[in-house]
Amino acid sequence: MSHASTAVQERPTPPGGHGAPKSALTSRSLPRLAPVGFAAVAIALSVGISTAAGWHSKVQWGMIAALLFLAISYVATTVVENKRQAKDRLATSVVWVCFLIAIIPLVSLLWTTISRGAERLDGYFLTHSMAGVLGSEASGGVYHALIGTLEQVGIATVISAPLGLLTAVYLVEYGKGSLAKAVTFFVDVMTGIPSIVAGLFILSIMLIFEIQPSGLMGALALTILMIPVVVRSTEEMLKLVPNELREASLALGIPKWRTILKVVLPTAIGGITTGVMLAIARIAGETAPIILLVFGSQLINTNPFSGAQSSLPFYIYEQYKVGEAASYDRAWAAALVLIAFVMILNLVARGIARWKAPKTGR
């Protein structure tokens, strides 16, 4: 693309007056904002065509606009500039269209959740449980579910972050031969375990040993889901640490375990933290193990080791099932709380990653 900001330009005439040969290095080019114009024309045309034909589907309108946009930018660039520029423009336009298509569901989801969830989300909602609240009543809150999610996810993280981290250290720094290959294989298999299967596994243990449902049991199922994610992401981060740093440290006469602890892990800590936070985000939204193992409850139970608890995803499912207008509102508000929880975690992870990242300043 050229940096010219005016409309289609004349080739600059070199000094020497008329008839002098034109420069070989300059050529006609479209203005920088041309794609915006193409998009506007494409949308206008698509609206025109669709109304004329009497189509009502907005999806259809959008698709016609996208195709028109691609066609217009290709043809216009071919005419004004040349074939090579046109191909370049076409590729750029395709990237833009794909980006917009990908972003639409995301923005729509966020918008719906925020606009519908904000109606009920307030201090009262966050600090009260559903104890004694009928499904149709417009009161009650999410406190018991929030406590449940925090405790269950917290316990799962406390168990699986160290386990996953150590497994990854073994795989990258020590693992050789068939044992390491077997561990890698089973970690890959575990990454694909459906959450209901992890739940059933813990349920079978509960039935054998006659254990009652509790937050801890749910946390154990979440641990099974979380460990492989932590192992995978940590492993990738440790592999990114240059071997030169390990050798530099070993050559100073520093033992291998201290090299790993003081050189390798600090260099990768930013990425490892991000990986753990993404794993937490994944398990925070799991519903199936909670239904099976934590049982669900309307009451506040701050003890994760005994008695039924609730959790945010379970609460959303439960409120949706009630089917009253008031319960739909509560479900949306809880969904907003869950999204906010995951987003805050992500922001914290980014903060830690930036704070701990290898410094390059002078």
Added chain:
Amino acid sequence: MAKRIDISGLTAYYGSHKAIEDISMTVEPRSVTAFIGPSGCGKSTFLRTLNRMHEVTPGGRVEGKVLLDDENLYASNVDPVTVRRTVGMVFQRPNPFPTMSIFDNVAAGLRLNGSYRKSELNDVVEKSLRGANLWNEVKDRLNKPGSGLSGGQQQRLCIARAIAVEPQVLLMDEPCSALDPISTLAIEDLIGELKERFTIVIVTHNMQQAARVSDRTAFFNLAAVGKPGRLIEIDETERIFSNPSVQATEDYISGRFG
């Protein structure tokens, strides 16, 4: 405190591949010994066998003896970690620890070995940075990250880090190959000063550099493609560059190689 190294019948492998074969030589204390030879002839591999860094590479193993003042580095009860504290190493590419400041980089060897007194640490860091001719350039920004320095400064930082643990021998694997002529000159001057205190072994592709800095020069070569590297000859640097006893050395040095 500098020590003599006697190598006899040393052969090194990468898995089943024999990289160097049957090398014997003596490295004199308080002197600079340069290794020259074509790429892939095993100079770096040989250098890494002198502080047991070769076995860090997966599949790396060594046969033969390396005597450091009569102590065999490859004896069965020798701890490689202790060997590496005695025989330090500087690598081809500067590799300061990215998470640490300039001060922490130099102090890393002492701190992570756990064998230091806090009061000593400042003195050791200053002495090492002065020893590496870097003190005046960094004394006002010791707590800034080491990766913010220029390439030549980073390499001198790595040398300061290596000499901070007071090794007996300093191995340098092409320490100037990533640096410009000015930084190279700074490092070469430094090598001249360091040889008063340490035994220095340097691998270099730059024959002028070998001629400038070293007292003795060893020439390595491959017998043929795919064969292990061998030591062709080792002698006083002056003799190697003026009147070598083996024809292959003269061919390599005068550029008539191959």
